[in-house]
Amino acid sequence: MTFGILTINFRRPQIFRLFCASVKRLRAETGIDFPVVVVSEPEDRNMCDSYNIGHIAQVNIPVSEKWNTACGYMRKLGVDYIIVMGSDDIFSTECLRNIIIEMENDIDLIGIKTLYVYDADGKYRGTLKHITSKNFFGVGKTINRRVLDAVDWRPWTYHAPRSWGMDAICSRNIAPHVKTTAVVEGVIVDCKTKESLNKFTMFHSNRHGRDVDKNIFYDILSKEELEILHNIHQVGLPIKFPNLVKKGRTLV
Secondary structure (H helix, E strand, O other), rough: OOEEEEOOOOOOOOHHHHHHHHHHHHHHOOOOOOOOOEOHHHHHHHHHHOOOOOEOOOOOOOHHHHHHHHHHHHHHHHHHHHHEOOOOOOOOHHHHHHHHHHHHHOOEEEOOOEEEEOOOOOOOOOOOOEEOOOOOOOOOOOHHHHHHHHHOOOOOOOOOOOOHHHHHHHHHHHHHHHEEEEEEEOOEEEEOOOOOOHHHHOOOOOHHOOOOOOHHHHHOOOOHHHHHHHHHHHHHOOOOOOOOOOOOOEOO
């Protein structure tokens, strides 16, 4: 059983560096040198190279074609599963291990119904929200190759190229071919910055989850990831912000 992680990116170099460092941790802690591909602007190539991550340069619009390009790359590698990640989404190693267990069970579609949202550089930076869904979140969706074969490895194809509603398009296209599903537990954190399309303020209301201990996030990170996150905090809004500590190390 083999798998690959795919994502797309547009600018946001600091948060993208955090994503790349998380891939390094996941590979080291699982002992699996799984492939990763990023479809984005040419300026991301050097960073991808430094973390042994595949890179394909492609214009940002339409976004649907960026995702399909990434999927086609994984098809050529012959992987059994793809895992969908945002370039600002950080997986815990435990979560990836739980996904791998369900891959071994040959499940069609694996995903999560609980997600954490973190404000990295905005008004509420350092705040971690916990949200849940009745359906799978887009991030963490893990799709079996037989489902991908059924849609010619182009699950983000719409009747016209699109740059929004990516998860809805993918879900609609693969749904007729999904016979078995599995929900996994584990921490996945969506890191919001001022450059994010959907701002953290969308989640600040208690209607969109509850505040939880930020160490749930910090405790999954490597020292390298913590240092990158520290730098992101430092360029945030100039507001009073308490020290953040992980295992005795001051983060901010």
